[in-house]
Amino acid sequence: xxxxxxxxxxNVLCVYPHQKGAPEKKYCPPIGIEYIAAALECxxxxxxxxxxxxxxxxxxxxxxxxxxxxxxSVCWDYQRDAAINIIARIPxxxxxxxxxxxxxxxxxxxxxxxxxxxxxxxxxGEESIRxxxxxxxxxxxxxxxxxxxxxxxxxxxxxxxxxxDKIYPDRKLRRVNYRLLYKNIDLGLGIDFISTSRGCPYxxxxxSFTNNPLGQKRSWSARSAHSxxxxxxxxxxxxVFVVDDNFAVDMKRVEEICDLIIAEGIKKTFAVALRxxxxxxxxxxxxxxxxxxxxxxxxxxxxxxxxxKVMEKGFDAALAKKAFKEIRKVNFYIHGYFxxxxxxxxxxxxxxxAPFAKSLKLDSISLSMLRTEKYSPLNEVIAKSKGYHIxxxxxxxxxxxxxxxxxxxxxxxxxxxxxxxxxxxxxKKIFTAHLISFPRLVRLIYILLFRVVISRYLPSCNRK
Ligand code: B12
Numbered sequence: 001x002x003x004x005x006x007x008x009x010x011n012v013l014c015v016y017p018h019q020k021g022a023p024e025k026k027y028c029p030p031i032g033i034e035y036i037a038a039a040l041e042c043x044x045x046x047x048x049x050x051x052x053x054x055x056x057x058x059x060x061x062x063x064x065x066x067x068x069x070x071x072x073s074v075c076w077d078y079q080r081d082a083a084i085n086i087i088a089r090i091p092x093x094x095x096x097x098x099x100x101x102x103x104x105x106x107x108x109x110x111x112x113x114x115x116x117x118x119x120x121x122x123x124x125g126e127e128s129i130r131x132x133x134x135x136x137x138x139x140x141x142x143x144x145x146x147x148x149x150x151x152x153x154x155x156x157x158x159x160x161x162x163x164x165d166k167i168y169p170d171r172k173l174r175r176v177n178y179r180l181l182y183k184n185i186d187l188g189l190g191i192d193f194i195s196t197s198r199g200c201p202y203x204x205x206x207x208s209f210t211n212n213p214l215g216q217k218r219s220w221s222a223r224s225a226h227s228x229x230x231x232x233x234x235x236x237x238x239x240v241f242v243v244d245d246n247f248a249v250d251m252k253r254v255e256e257i258c259d260l261i262i263a264e265g266i267k268k269t270f271a272v273a274l275r276x277x278x279x280x281x282x283x284x285x286x287x288x289x290x291x292x293x294x295x296x297x298x299x300x301x302x303x304x305x306x307x308x309k310v311m312e313k314g315f316d317a318a319l320a321k322k323a324f325k326e327i328r329k330v331n332f333y334i335h336g337y338f339x340x341x342x343x344x345x346x347x348x349x350x351x352x353x354a355p356f357a358k359s360l361k362l363d364s365i366s367l368s369m370l371r372t373e374k375y376s377p378l379n380e381v382i383a384k385s386k387g388y389h390i391x392x393x394x395x396x397x398x399x400x401x402x403x404x405x406x407x408x409x410x411x412x413x414x415x416x417x418x419x420x421x422x423x424x425x426x427x428k429k430i431f432t433a434h435l436i437s438f439p440r441l442v443r444l445i446y447i448l449l450f451r452v453v454i455s456r457y458l459p460s461c462n463r464k
Contacts, residue, residue, distance in 0.1 A: 007043035007133040009069035009095065013061055014040070016073050018052040019082035026053050027181045031193045031243070032100055032125075033073035034169035039126040040071075041170060043133050049173040058086060067094055071129065074110070075100040077393075087114050097132065099125040105374055107145050111152050119146040123158060124198070126167050160219070163198060165227035171234050180239060188443045189436065190237030196257070197222035200246040202275065205311045205377050207299075220249050225256035232266055238436070241271045248274040251284050258284075258291035269435055271295035276315065279323035285330045294433050296327070299337040303356035304349050307342045310381065317356065324360040331433045336362040340410040341370045341401060343385045350409050354416040363429050365417055367410045369403070370396040 014037040016030035030051055037049045050061060061067065070090055074083045079102060087096055099121035103110055107120050121128045122143050131141045138146050143158030171192075180189040199220045200207075232240070248254050270293045278285060278296075302308055305316045315323070327334065338353045357365045371394050372378045378396070382388050387399040397403045430436070436444065 005043060005134060007040065007045075008135040009040075009133060010045045011065060011067050012037075012040050012044045012047045012069045012071065012133075013058075013065070013067045014047060014049045014071045014073075015058065015086070016051045016053070017079050017082040017086050018056070019085060020056070022078040022082060024053050024078075026184070027178055027191050029169075029174070029176075029178045029191075029193050030073060030075075031169050031195060032075055033071065034173070035167065035195075036071050036073070036099065036125050036129050037173055038167050038170050039130050040133055041173070043130065044069075047173065049175065051176050052082070052086075054176045059089060062090060062094070069095045069097065069133075072096070072098045073100040074098055074103040077102055080106075080110070080113070083110075084114055087116055090116065092116060095119075097121060097129070099129070107154070108152070111145070111147065117147070119144050124160070126164065127161065128158060160199075160221070162221050163223045165223050168195075168223075168227070168231045171236070178237065185447065187447055189239050189440060191239045191241065192235045192237035193241050193243050194228070194231060194235065195243050196228045196247065197244045197249065201249060202246070202314065203377070204299075204301075204313055205381055207376075207378075220246065222250060222253060225253055225260055228257050229260040229264060229266070232261065232268070233264065235268070238268050238440070239271075240268050242273070244273065246274055247272040248278050248284070251281055254284055255287055258287040258293070261291040266292070268292050269294050271297065273297040273299075275299070276320060276323040276327070279326035282326065282329065285327065285332075289330045289332060294435055295333045295335065297335045297337065298327075300357070300360070301337065301339045302342050302345065303338075303352040304342070304345060307345060307349075310343065320360060324362070328361055331429075333363050333429050333433050333435055334361075336360065336365045338365055338367050338413075339370050340367050340413065341396060341398075341406040343370070343381060343388060343396070343398075347401070347409055351413060351416070354413045357417055358422075363426055364422075367413055369406055369410065372396055 014033050016033050018024055034049065037047050041047050046065075048061060048065065050058060052058060062070070072083055072086065074080060079100075083098065090096055095118050096116055097119045098110065098117050103120050104122045107122060110120060111117055119132060119138070121132075122145060124143075128141060128143045132138070132144070138144065138148075139153070139155065142156050145152055145154045147153075178191050180187045180191045197220060201220045270291075272293055272295070274296060276298050299313075300320055301311060301313060303317060308316055324334070336357055338357065340350055340353070342350075353365075353367070370378075372382065372390055373394060382390060382396060388396060389398070390396055391403060395403055397406060401409070431441065
């Protein structure tokens with residue numbers, strides 16, 4: 001920070017909004033707003049970070065702290081109502097800035113629903129919040145929408161810049177220890193998120209990884225290996241979920257990260273999402289495993305070559321088999337993503353997911369319904385496909401397969417995949433891949449057996 005750089009705002013409250021009843025995942029640290037807090041930290045005198053899932057009473061922070069700026073993150077649709085209620089209680093002399101994926105997609109709607117929002121930051125927020133805090137004239141700041149008198153001004157979108165190696169969440173601002181939960185039962189494991197890159201250079205038709213929520217094409221951009229490992233050193237949790245859309249684009253960077261982790265003696269278990277193309281780099285795979293990258297999530301999407309072709313996935317079923325044969329030579333826990341209801345697929349073609357996933361010898365799978373977004377390239381495919389429609393909540397269905405029918409098919413695939421032997425394999429893999437340390441594993445088994453099983457069969461034990 002230059003000595004002259006001071007925020008217009010002295011005392012900032014960064015808030016992850018929540019209200020009772022919203023279907024939140026309490027084990028997920030809100031790193032979006034933490035990035036904003038990190039960008040403001042070197043400019044303002046005081047930055048306080050509140051996760052309302054754990055500290056629901058925001059009033060006390062506003063009353064006692066002489067706050068002059070409140071920043072709220074609205075990432076999911078279910079945070080909208082919380083944001084409305086929270087902002088209504090914020091005194092009008094305090095500036096209110098909102099950002100996040102939902103806010104970016106529904107700018108007009110949020111301004112209309114919440115008269116006291118001053119500014120909405122669209123897309124990535126670090127640069128824009130910094131410009132606002134430094135007092136740049138609003139009309140000069142790209143990527144924001146704001147109220148002027150009674151009209152809403154939308155500035156042009158911000159060009160997507162390379163990631164800043166210096167800005168990442170400051171764990172010292174956290175007032176919460178995030179823990180892995182199963183149905184709100186603490187499984188005894190610390191969890192954290194890290195974002196090492198944004199975007200994906202591929203152009204799969206069903207996916208919006210190459211776009212930000214504004215539909216802007218985003219090229220893959222990454223932090224240096226050194227910056228990633230510096231951040232890792234500030235993380236206590238032993239389980240780290242890398243939130244990158246595609247972690248393994250630049251193999252040299254992946255190797256550098258692994259080398260640094262090993263050299264620094266950092267011992268954690270990482271989960272990453274990447275493409276199956278990684279099979280071409282056996283030495284990188286071995287190094288990743290040695291550095292703790294033990295859980296790989298890989299999108300396969302469909303068992304049908306025709307679908308993989310239309311979706312422009314870049315591989316067919318035969319190549320997927322070859323790739324997983326190679327990847328499985330290292331003892332990773334492999335999670336596969338599939339989509340139920342891909343365009344043009346019949347019920348039997350969808351049901352083929354379970355045997356196909358078994359033939360790939362995946363450890364676990366998740367089955368999403370096909371869904372689109374305002375700027376997804378999938379919209380173009382749907383428009384050309386007769387009989388296909390988009391529901392109010394952006395799910396794709398057809399005249400042959402309603403959403404209800406697709407959910408039943410999904411249930412059948414899941415039931416057929418997760419049989420006794422698959423569950424046994426999962427348990428064995430957790431053990432043999434050392435996904436968690438032995439004492440933690442014993443503790444986990446204890447918690448699962450005594451707390452989960454007993455609370456399920458003896459519900460009265462849980463009653464207050
Ligand atoms: C962790 C995660 C989850 C977690 C949930 C987290 C939670 N709290 O609920 C789990 C695994 C449960 C999950 C589930 C789902 N997810 Co998800 N998930 C993610 C993931 C991997 C990371 C999110 C993250 O931390 N990003 C990193 C931070 C830094 O980015 P950010 O939050 O957007 O913050 C930036 C800006 O938004 C902005 N900003 C944010 N807040 C604020 C506030 C202010 C004041 C300002 C100025 C700026 C600002 O600045 C930040 C820094 O630049 C993203 C992919 C990704 N790489 O982002 C997908 C993603 C968010 N998920 C997605 C989807 C579709 C889903 C599901 C619907 C999938 C499904 N089929 O079921 C479900 C829905 C779950 C739900 N909550 O309802 C999509 C959302 C698409 C969209 N535009 O809405 C994403 C983007 C993946 C993708 N590209 O398709 N998900």
